[in-house]
Amino acid sequence: MLASQFRTKANTLLRFSTVAAEPVTPKSRRSFVVLGGVATAGVGAYVAVQHHKKALKEKAAAIFKETKETNVPTRVQNLERLQSGEEFDILVVGGGATGSGVALEAQLRGLSVACIEQEDFASGTSAKSTKLLWAGSRYLVKGLVKLFSLSSFSNPPGAVSEFLGTWHMVMGCFRERTYMLTMNPHITNWVPIAVPLDKWIIWPAPFDYPLAALGPLTGMFVAFFKFYDALSVWTAPASFVMSSSRAVQEFPQMDGHRMKYVSVFYEGQHNDARTNLSIALTAAMHGACVVNYAAATSIIFDDDGIARGAEVSDKASPSPTSFKVNAKKVIYCGGPFTDGMRQLSEGEDVK
Ligand SMILES: Cc1cc2nc3c(=O)[nH]c(=O)nc-3n(C[C@H](O)[C@H](O)[C@H](O)COP(=O)(O)OP(=O)(O)OC[C@H]3O[C@@H](n4cnc5c(N)ncnc54)[C@H](O)[C@@H]3O)c2cc1C
Numbered sequence: 001m002l003a004s005q006f007r008t009k010a011n012t013l014l015r016f017s018t019v020a021a022e023p024v025t026p027k028s029r030r031s032f033v034v035l036g037g038v039a040t041a042g043v044g045a046y047v048a049v050q051h052h053k054k055a056l057k058e059k060a061a062a063i064f065k066e067t068k069e070t071n072v073p074t075r076v077q078n079l080e081r082l083q084s085g086e087e088f089d090i091l092v093v094g095g096g097a098t099g100s101g102v103a104l105e106a107q108l109r110g111l112s113v114a115c116i117e118q119e120d121f122a123s124g125t126s127a128k129s130t131k132l133l134w135a136g137s138r139y140l141v142k143g144l145v146k147l148f149s150l151s152s153f154s155n156p157p158g159a160v161s162e163f164l165g166t167w168h169m170v171m172g173c174f175r176e177r178t179y180m181l182t183m184n185p186h187i188t189n190w191v192p193i194a195v196p197l198d199k200w201i202i203w204p205a206p207f208d209y210p211l212a213a214l215g216p217l218t219g220m221f222v223a224f225f226k227f228y229d230a231l232s233v234w235t236a237p238a239s240f241v242m243s244s245s246r247a248v249q250e251f252p253q254m255d256g257h258r259m260k261y262v263s264v265f266y267e268g269q270h271n272d273a274r275t276n277l278s279i280a281l282t283a284a285m286h287g288a289c290v291v292n293y294a295a296a297t298s299i300i301f302d303d304d305g306i307a308r309g310a311e312v313s314d315k316a317s318p319s320p321t322s323f324k325v326n327a328k329k330v331i332y333c334g335g336p337f338t339d340g341m342r343q344l345s346e347g348e349d350v351k
Contacts, residue, residue: 012212027190029312034057035199052235056088059182060182070285075316086326088112088328089113089298090113091325094116095292096125099235100276100290103290114290114327115291116292122125124336129272132191136173140166140231143167145161146159147159147160171306174231178233180270184278190237191268191269192237195221195263197216198260199260199262201214221263222241225239242263244259270293295315297322298311309330
């Protein structure tokens with residue numbers, strides 16, 4: 001080794017040893033403290049999230065274990081009960097999600113309930129929804145946009161209170177989504193939703209919010225979906241960014257080549273017809289008299305003009321027969337058919 005090379009190496013070593021031997025300054029100590037704090041908070045948050053997920057699973061398992069399934073009476077048995085002349089506290093007309101839900105809720109509160117559906121349960125709109133169990137990303141974005149818009153400056157308390165209303169609604173949806181996906185794994189699943197971004201700057205700006213125009217360029221949307229993940233306490237699969245080339249493979253129906261990138265986040269999804277049927281069956285399991293292919297054809301009134309039940313037609317019978325069902329109250333749960341139902345009691349010119 002040449003003497004000059006030796007000197008260079010010796011100098012390098014000297015420099016390293018000088019750095020290592022440097023006294024710890026207050027600035028570097030602060031950096032260590034900050035780094036240590038961030039690492040501890042990160043580990044703490046991770047442990048808390050894992051604990052939360054474990055607690056959810058344990059709670060669900062305990063409920064599964066406690067739940068006793070009892071036999072649901074057959075349609076014939078319930079039809080006989082309906083025709084027996086028994087006076088029910090409530091007659092629910094319509095066996096969609098609303099009617100079945102009302103029947104379950106009322107039955108669990110100790111009322112005696114009959115629920116009739118003219119076709120299959122969930123034959124109406126309840127089996128034709130988007131089937132999404134969304135937590136409300138769109139509501140949240142709109143709430144945030146409104147909160148941070150110029151109009152909020154004229155009435156800050158009003159703007160905050162309006163935002164808090166949206167916030168509570170969205171957090172309620174998150175809870176319900178988590179509950180549905182934890183308790184009903186047989187009828188729910190996660191569904192990835194792709195937000196394709198084909199420009200770096202979008203104009204006109206989304207939600208009429210000028211800053212949102214820069215969303216694709218600044219990664220604002222990606223950050224929002226990470227925030228959305230956090231709000232669900234990471235119970236949903238994590239959102240991610242997909243390259244345009246992968247998007248072509250994953251979403252062949254999308255013109256992926258045009259995309260700059262694709263932001264993907266997750267929402268819940270359920271089989272709405274089976275959810276509806278499960279609610280109707282649970283109501284029946286708790287004692288509600290639930291019958292399908294039974295249509296209300298007219299409403300029965302007492303002398304004071306109070307509804308006291310309905311004339312019901314058994315549509316499954318080869319020769320449809322009508323019979324009276326007595327009830328203290330009648331509840332219409334007809335969804336889009338409600339105006340047709342109201343004609344039963346209010347006449348043809350229902351408004
Ligand atoms: C395309 C689409 C997407 C949707 N997406 C969503 C969504 O993402 N999220 C959401 O929350 N909601 C969504 N909805 C709305 C949701 O599906 C409805 O609000 C809900 O299903 C209504 O339930 P329902 O029980 O009131 O009505 P329906 O399910 O329509 O039930 C009414 C029932 O009454 C019965 N009936 C009518 N007349 C009689 C009679 N004389 N005697 C006995 N029975 C009778 C009918 O047969 C029917 O089954 C969507 C709806 C549509 C159409």
